[in-house]
Amino acid sequence: MVNQLPLSDADLAPVRKSADGTSVIAPDLAYRTMSIVNVVFYGDPTRPGPWVLIDTGLSTSSDRIRACASLRFGDNARPAAIVMTHAHFDHAGSVESLASHWDVPVYAHPLERPYLEGQASYPPADPLAGGGAMTLLSPLYPRSPVDVRARLKSLPSDQTVPGMPGWKWLHTPGHSPGHISLWRESDRTLIAGDAIITTGQESAYEAIARTPEMHGPPRYFTPDWEEAEKSVALLASLEPELIVSGHGLPVKGQIVRGKLRQLAANFRDIAVPIGGRYDLDPAKPGKPGNDAFR
Template identity: 55%
Template structure:
């Protein structure tokens, strides 16, 4: 596994089923680059090796920026934080989930697909990265990423953010939308390209998710790099994103599910599982996912 270039100063690394991003000029050296998201558990060593290969031996980032705090985006964060001791930035509304105060809402395994069925086994916190985690600047700037701004894109999580650079219209969307059908285990592993809404099994606020996609489509990005799937670019990508925004309810919102009527209002809504979930089936799919992911982790460590 190695970093794949997107622009001259932006590359992505796939960790099993999710992408993270390296921002900075190759060879920039210590504290002259930024990590966006932290991938799956077990990939801390691989991330450090790729950082050393790209920026120089023992090169630490200036900061780590989180699009959000789901387990597949912070999986290696504890290991990296212990080694690098650099600030971790997230939106204010995401901080309770990153400072041990709250767990994310339960996933919705009823939305269809192998990944969705296994989502009941995914950790949802609370995660605690104190004392390094802090709030993104209120003025929209991104620490260590000159020329970029963060955009609040809630729906997938309350404090989800996307990052945008106007000069070349490069968008790091996070999971506000993705470029593969993440609910499908096969698509998640093969990254079969498809403009798609946020992963449905972990999206509790569909009205907010719709507004976020509409806002990102209005940016008319030239490049869209997402948390799941390969980067897309150009006219065809923009048209697909506009279609997703225009027809979001049909293309992204599942026909049924626990969060269709209303998003969770708070922790008091987060405890009851949906009816009709067959946990043995979910466990079997989850075990299969764990085996495949484990193989990918081992391959990534080589």
């Protein structure tokens, strides 16, 4: 198995460090790395109007996200919505706290709702997925659901994204059943969540160093590689100019598009942990005899 499709520093998107602690990629798009995961802020702070938070980091990230939002959008500013790419512990860790504090709606794909309504846990992690400490420790990571049912809404069926004009959501399952990515056609910007990531996430060194590479979803927490492959093919077909993923640095340009096409074309050789727990037996909700989603 090929472990990586390396990128270089020349493939990194230009960013501007802001006084609010974010890394600004575009006038209306910024992100903040909270430990090992990226939280994305949509909205232009120089213009009046709504802003949107995309994902909420770990359970320890709430205060930092609120402080960052206040500096970026003004004291007591609250988003029009929180949009979830998926509900794994490192993306939904602070969603209960933030949604309650701001009293705002939380939007997710209908298939992701059970994990945001306290109803279902994710399948067990795969410690045989290859890599280092992050993979070996993965069975210890939280996979129980959070509960924001009082504020939870399904994303609109027309694929529009509330509070984000010009964007649409794309169903990109595999890493989770209701995983979504966000796409803006006008400048070919992709917020990929964990459908693809731009660094390895299987070892502690990779997670900290964030060495740029084109990478499939984190192997230890991806239960359906068949769907993950289809999702990567969809994202490659978009030919994105800029990619912001849940883990790693934002990347852009022709070489990045080429590496994404290469990942899609050779997905099993590059991304799938051969012989891992879900290699030939994907975990799917409702699959007969499969208790992984209880």
